Amino acid sequence: MKILVINGPNINMLGIREPGIYGKNTFHDLLTLLEETAAELQIDVEQYQSNHEGDLVDKIQWAWGKVDGIVINPAAYTHTSVAILDALKAVAIPAVEVHISDVDAREPFRQISYAGMACCKTIKGHGLAGYREAIVYLDQLLNHKIG
Numbered sequence: 266m267k268i269l270v271i272n273g274p275n276i277n278m279l280g281i282r283e284p285g286i287y288g289k290n291t292f293h294d295l296l297t298l299l300e301e302t303a304a305e306l307q308i309d310v311e312q313y314q315s316n317h318e319g320d321l322v323d324k325i326q327w328a329w330g331k332v333d334g335i336v337i338n339p340a341a342y343t344h345t346s347v348a349i350l351d352a353l354k355a356v357a358i359p360a361v362e363v364h365i366s367d368v369d370a371r372e373p374f375r376q377i378s379y380a381g382m383a384c385c386k387t388i389k390g391h392g393l394a395g396y397r398e399a400i401v402y403l404d405q406l407l408n409h410k411i412g
């Protein structure tokens with residue numbers, strides 16, 4: 266089982282950017298959490314982060330035929346990118362959308378998610394723990410433990 270975790274722009278700035286919204290944990294802490302989750306579930310978890318929309322589209326296309334599930338936090342591109350939505354629909358790999366903050370409780374422009382329209386689940390406002398939740402969910406879904 267291979268899960269690809271994709272992070273969009275500024276997620277590499279975790280711990281530095283707006284700690285009142287995103288918390289004090291760093292991007293390195295997120296990578297550690299992903300490694301720990303992979304070891305716990307005995308699955309392969311790959312992480313990819315980019316600040317560039319086209320690179321994110323390229324990585325989603327790359328995933329076709331290579332990964333079983335995608336966890337994606339498109340960050341600001343969540344609210345703007347039809348290209349990321351179309352890439353997720355093109356590969357049709359089960360995908361879960363994660364947001365560290367509770368986007369529903371923030372500015373109105375954060376309450377539209379294009380990528381979310383191609384995802385089977387959205388987890389928001391759970392901090393970094395949301396990534397673990399998303400991986401556990403996909404692991405259970407792909408192992409037919411949940412419908």
Ligand code: DQA
Binds near residue numbers: 340366368
């Ligand atoms: C975010 C929420 C987005 O609105 C924002 O642009 C981000 C991070 C989150 O994880 O809470 O960069 O996706």
